[in-house]
Amino acid sequence: EVQLVESGGGLVQPGRSLRLSCAASGFTFDDYAMHWVRQAPGKGLEWVSGISWNSGSIGYADSVKGRFTISRDNAKNSLYLQMNSLRAEDTALYYCAKGLAAAGTNDAFDIWGQGTMVTVSS
Amino acid sequence: QSVLTQPPSVSEAPRQRVTISCSGSSSNIGNNAVNWYQQLPGKAPKLLIYYDDLLPSGVSDRFSGSKSGTSASLAISGLQSEDEADYYCAAWDDSLNVWVFGGGTKLTVL
Numbered sequence: 001e002v003q004l005v006e007s008g009g010g011l012v013q014p015g016r017s018l019r020l021s022c023a024a025s026g027f028t029f030d031d032y033a034m035h036w037v038r039q040a041p042g043k044g045l046e047w048v049s050g051i052s053w054n055s056g057s058i059g060y061a062d063s064v065k066g067r068f069t070i071s072r073d074n075a076k077n078s079l080y081l082q083m084n085s086l087r088a089e090d091t092a093l094y095y096c097a098k099g100l101a102a103a104g105t106n107d108a109f110d111i112w113g114q115g116t117m118v119t120v121s122s
Numbered sequence: 123q124s125v126l127t128q129p130p131s132v133s134e135a136p137r138q139r140v141t142i143s144c145s146g147s148s149s150n151i152g153n154n155a156v157n158w159y160q161q162l163p164g165k166a167p168k169l170l171i172y173y174d175d176l177l178p179s180g181v182s183d184r185f186s187g188s189k190s191g192t193s194a195s196l197a198i199s200g201l202q203s204e205d206e207a208d209y210y211c212a213a214w215d216d217s218l219n220v221w222v223f224g225g226g227t228k229l230t231v232l
Contacts, residue, residue, distance in 0.1 A: 035221070037167075044124065045159070045167065045210050047221035061220050095166060105214035108157040108172035115166060 002026035002111050004096045009116030012086055020116055022079040022096030027111075030054070030074035033099030035109055036081050038092035038118075048094070049081065052103035064090075086120045093117050125150060126211050126224035133230040139199045142227045144211030146192050150222055154214045156194040158187055161208045161226075170209070171196060203231050 008020040022034070036048040049060045049070040058070055069082040079096055094116050097109035127145040134140040144156065158171035169178050171187035174194065186197045194213075198205055211224040 044208075044226040045161075045212070045223045047212075047223065050221070059219060062218075100172065105216075106155060106173075107214070108155070108169055109159070109167075109212075110169045110172070110178060112166040112168065 004111055004113035006096050006113045006116035009118045011119045013122050014087060014120055016086055017084045018086060018118060020081040020094055022113060024077045029077040031102055033101060033103050033107060034072060034079045035097045035099060036070060037095045037097055040092040057103050088120050091118060091120050124225040125215060125222040128211060128224035128227045131228045133232055134201055135232045136201050138201050139197060140201060142196045142209050144194045144224050146213060148192060149217040150213040150215040151194055152192040153216055156189055157212045158196045159210045201231050205229060206231050
């Protein structure tokens with residue numbers, strides 16, 4: 001069964017850091033790009049970051065650029081999101097999503113995890 | 123304000139047909155493929171339509187997608203109560219260099 005399982009969310013104070021993980025199974029992880037998409041409570045979807053199959057191409061939303069770092073470990077079938085200098089507006093459910101393609105912008109997110117909640121509050 | 127514009131809500135009776143529009147610009151819909159996602163209440167999003175009009179395996183053929191210029195549409199025929207969900211369009215934006223989503227459309231089956 002193709003599956004993505006996120007972990008690492010929680011309650012964190014503004015300015016602190018958090019590292020999210022996404023464990024993939026049921027497909028050849030290093031054949032596909034991977035993404036993080038978030039959804040603030042009661043709001044719509046926002047793409048956060050994406051990484052190509054070999055980590056050669058990485059992109060970020062302007063709202064997180066310079067604060068968040070995406071990475072992957074193909075040997076461990078895992079995707080990560082290091083989140084630094086967290087702000088209240090980063091509060092959201094963070095989804096890990098698999099790309100249809102290995103890289104590039106002609107893509108879609110065909111498999112989603114159930115998400116991990118990040119709450120930034122003092 | 124979302125880069126892609128969708129109506130906040132649509133409603134229609136069971137067994138009828140409804141369309142959801144998604145309006146963008148030449149830097150996103152006009153030059154790149156559009157994907158549609160369905161998010162049932164309390165659930166993760168699910169890919170519904172990709173590359174403008176393709177159905178992933180397992181998705182009902184009651185769903186269809188189309189695109190013309192800088193606008194795209196999702197059509198759902200034979201509406202069922204289980205279609206009640208939020209629907210999002212998405213595309214790559216060449217100017218912003220990010221994936222952009224529409225604000226989402228809440229479908230109510232009357």
